[in-house]
Amino acid sequence: DTGVSQNPRHKITKRGQNVTFRCDPISEHNRLYWYRQTLGQGPEFLTYFQNEAQLEKSRLLSDRFSAERPKGSFSTLEIQRTEQGDSAMYLCASITLGGPGNTIYFGEGSWLTVV
């Protein structure tokens, strides 16, 4: 499978616990995005990386959220002290710049349920 891979696919956690999601982009894709999608809504942009540099963060990304892409390949999204409002699907997407007709490819998402 050469698509965007996300793990775990589902996570149930108790309020106050920390969770971490991992995204493996398509090989050699240098730009990586994180989105959040709640039920019945469209995905909302959270942040993106160009190689290992985090270039933009949405206001949705509170201090409890941190994203990293240490070697410019896979990325992690950590949520600390989870709240019920964090329950959502977290989507990762990737693209490589410079290619003709390029478009962003999304992964299957990681579902988070905070109980």
Added chain:
Amino acid sequence: GENVEQHPSTLSVQEGDSAVIKCTYSDSASNYFPWYKQELGKGPQLIIDIRSNVGEKKDQRIAVTLNKTAKHFSLHITETQPEDSAVYFCAASETSYDKVIFGPGTSLSVIP
């Protein structure tokens, strides 16, 4: 920032009929307009896109139109089939590799 609106929120059509979804955007800097199909429990999948230098694009049963002056764009699906049932999102961005701003989605049901 960019704001994308989408109508209708739900759409039910008979198999074989056409379906039309309409969107508007607010930021004149947007030049790339992708459409995504999302099935239950899966990530969005690109089905067609259009760039601002093109007014219309067609791919088999799917067509998109763009009116940059009015900031409107639409998705047309002809000869609908039950497997077209899904949630469809319009979106806008400055380029194909910039962050994408999504509309709220249209839930399409195709009745056999």
